[in-house]
Amino acid sequence: MPRPTRRITPTRADGRPVKITLGEMREMGVRRVLVYCCCGHHMALSADRWPNDLRLSDVEPRLVCTACGRRGAELRPDFETGKPPLAAMDCAGPAPPIAQPAGGIAGDGFRKSPAHPAR
Known part of the structure; x- marks a missing residue:
């Protein structure tokens, strides 16, 4: 039986994968x-x-x-935004949205690093 063709993901010189642009992500409605x-x-x-x-992949580092305090994170498009959780679905349709804590998330939890490299 023939082996399935393996898809090759483009990578940068440091081994990180090259991911989609934010414009491509927005075209998908994300x-x-x-x-x-x-x-x-x-x-x-x-x-x-x-x-x-x-x-x-340019935003991650x-x-x-x-x-x-670590620099670098993995970013993925949030395809589930705006969709009700599966458990909240019933015959009558989606459940009402769940209330979020007041004030949201302080400082977004992640910050952009300074322009100069870390020591």
């Missing part, structure tokens, strides 16, 4: 990204602050986790 740090801290952020020609 306006938020999920941010994951290797320490386990994660959150959703609005991608409206960045231009369309910027790639997700610029982020600094506010929980552990």
Whole structure:
């Protein structure tokens, strides 16, 4: 039996994958990204602050986790924004939205790193 063709993901010289641009993501109707740090801290952020020609893989090394202070995070498009959770669906339709804590997330949980490299 023949082996399935393996898809090759383009990568940068440092081994990081080259991801889609924010413009491509917005064309799919997605306006938020999920941010994951290797320490386990994660959150959703609005991608409206960045231009369309910027790639997700270009933003990742610029982020600094506010929980552990590490530079770099993994960004993924948030395809689930605006969809009700599966458990909230019933015969009558989706359940009403769940209230969010007052004040939202302070400082977005991640901050952009300074222009100069870390020591």
